Amino acid sequence: MGIVRLPAITDYWSNKRFLGHIDFKSVMSCRRFNAIMRAFMMNTFTPPRRPQNTPGLAAAAPPATEPAVAAPLAAALPPPPAARPPQPPADQRPVDQQPADQQPDNAGVPEDRLFKIRPVLDHIKHTCRQLYHPGQDICIDERMLRFKGRSGMKQHMPKKPIKWGLKLWVLATSWDPNFPLGAGYVVDFDVYLGSQEGATEEGLTSKVVIELLQPRNPDTPARSLGKGYHLYLDNYYSSKQLFEKLRDIHIYAAGTIRRLRRGFPPQLKGKLFAGQHRGAWRWTRDGQCLYVVWKDSVDCALLTTIHAGTYDGNTVERRSKANGGAVKEVPAPPVIPDYNKKMGGVDLFDQMNSFYAVLRKVFCWPMVYLFNFLETATTNSYILYRSCSDNKISHKDFILKLVEELVAGLSASNKYQAQRTGGRPGNITAAPDYMRPMYHMPAWMLKTCSGRQCIVCRLRENRRTCIYSCCVDCGIFLCFTGQRNCFKVYHQYSMLAKQCRLEVSRLRRERPEDSIFIYREELM
Template identity: 35%
Template structure:
């Protein structure tokens, strides 16, 4: 009997060993973390025991000698089989991460860039000279402003019927444009409170707003402005809790019109980017949420599509909650697919995004639309390589590159100050590019060194910031202000988008005509003046006149010649310390130059001011020329 049990247990051990060997041969390479977490599972079922033994080993309920029942064998253990993986993923990770010594080629050629329209400005030609107000009114046109005025007048009458007391008359489109002009004015010239813009008989008085409209009218419009029809709002509120309810109904007219206008008047170039924005609100709206690593940590989220070359906002959507998502792939997938409209864009575009959006599922679906993508990704992202064979470590040298290709997907790891992970359907792994970084040498001193950089990292850094550039331009002269009504905050944000896109279109027109564009500040000042009814050629010399907006470099006025001055006594350069001698002759007694703030051994004998006088820096001449110009202007 003992020999029989040894025969049984020996056969089982051999069977278990063979199964383990088969599992190890068929299983794909796993990461160290996955192998450490794997545990054996106990298998104790009739089906397993019947698979492992035959009827000859267990002839019945009695022992081989017929003395009694056979005691069942102890429960056996086997390793849990790994989950099934796709053949492509197994092939790509079987050999581990590759180095730059191994060549990489795209499995198929990228589609040719075929935009639906010629990229650039669509509404104006290179012979047109639109003013800032004309550019702005392409986004806030007369029809849209008329709808806002009608809804505002209707809402104001309702408020008066409820007992609110303030002076009011139905506003017109002209008055509404002046109201918008004052909003931009208050953003350029900031004061602590609204009433201070109408303060009189004070050394801090501001005369311009009072000449446009009264303070009472300005405040009344601010209190009662309404974008949608109040009657339709009441009907929509009754649908709350049903699928027919529209949470964006109060901004819907302007929201839809502005999106269509942004897409109609400009077509983006090949490189585009998608990112989120946040509109800060005080109102308790159901769409409000927190967003980390943003200037605005709480508010309503927007997803924006922008041209990476100039920051033009081509399209945007407002996030209204996960309950409205129908694809089942999450908010990041749906937000990208909602903004990538092939009928509007065309094919061959290159999209850049961060790790919130990047996923192999999204990138593969974009390829089917002939749109290619590149972005950072997270280690735990489903579908990304998990093998640790030949991967980067903490001791990897700065500039080390590793890559794996899985079909059209290229996964790249690059060691900078920390590990950088990118996924791309656009690039190959490495083409010999280098970048200059600061690094410490063996002597402990920091110096610039050239290190290899993957193609994905190079282009990602170049084209990723389209939405960030748009947001940066918006923040310079933003009319944003938190309000108790969330739709009023959105109204101000839409003004920022319209004004920023207007300035970008203006710069594009100047580039088409090889003209010198005015600064962003001067553009906004001119826009404010034109909306308020001030004329740039009569009100202020700081505003851009129509003839100055599109002035070619060849027509720029030459600097006026200096007047023929006869200074007495004469100005001559002399040494600060003429008694210096020896090796310290050029440095002893040096003072800081009043022009460039650098050390100099020269000064003006008449003015007694230290001024540089060397081959590559003649501060002495520049300072006296500017001084002579100021004297001439004072005489005039």
């Protein structure tokens, strides 16, 4: 469905002229596909829910004692103990104060908001890390999955092409001159679960970057990437504190940075290049971190622990409005061309997915992640195949070949199954392919011979017409004129064809001299 795009899912099984596809019909019916999509689950385990406190409910009062019995008992019993303060019912107490036999199984365990997709999510992440070890240059960026349904994880980002959707943190490979075909491979990703109480943006992004590089979840069988990588980030993640943490684990980073970040040098704030041409730049060093501000159409601030502050003749191409849009070379610090080339790994992956996207409009957020898992597995497989094989193949041809191999057995077994369009079953059903008119050709008798009778007219209308057309493969005479086309009617409906064959067999047994037979020498 990513290559053959139709307006609705049901159009793939349509019988209209410009809609429908025979390969979809041969694999499964539309009703079965919809039933699978409605009942599809990635995790059959449902964690027990914690009991919710229901305010406003008071404890049930004890039954009143009869007055005749209460008086003697009160005189015989000892005085009651001191009154205790009123206690809430057991089901309204906090989870840790409830009786041990009434506490849920997951008491004290944080709730997993992704339990519906957890098995498939862990499998995809583990497989992406195990099948390919990236080169030196990697990048981290966010992705948006289009979704407008109900979910606490839904995000609104008005400056993104997809403004409403679910967000992913993605670690992907960057462009490498020694291995250019491996760019865009998704090494790992994580799901954004929504805002967390007490967490700042700077702390959240640092945590995301560290966990993508070195997973700490003991339940996830993922391994750390190692040391010596060059990581490229945008200004949403970059900070001095994060780059120092990465330096401690021997991972070097570079990326744009916001001037309002904590620790940004004050001498690089404000207007630095008043009256200067494009290409001017200033830098300062704070320990192992190098801050660079470069004048482009706007001032660009960058932070790096990879590059040096010296100028080595690097230039970038820019268009000049003064010269009518002519391209000219503009001097730039070393971090600028490297950042432009090696930051687009996630964007390249998004671009490859957008050509043959399988995501459809759904109202259930697990299905959005399911479609994303399929796209990730397909695109990563294509990148691996392209980088490891000498056979040059396009992305589209790779997907078609993959689908053909997956449905080869299903298509062969259901090739001649009749396709129904829904509704109540009738007496006349569609015939299989070998009974269609394309597999049979009409023939005509010589006019010198006597005419024969049409078996369809004889059965349906009890008419006995003199005709000269017949079907040689079936061995019976059928009308094939501009006024009547019994040839098509006979081959289109299997029940009618069965009745006609039974009638022909009966006539041949009872009256072999009847004019229902075909004589080969009489054909034209």
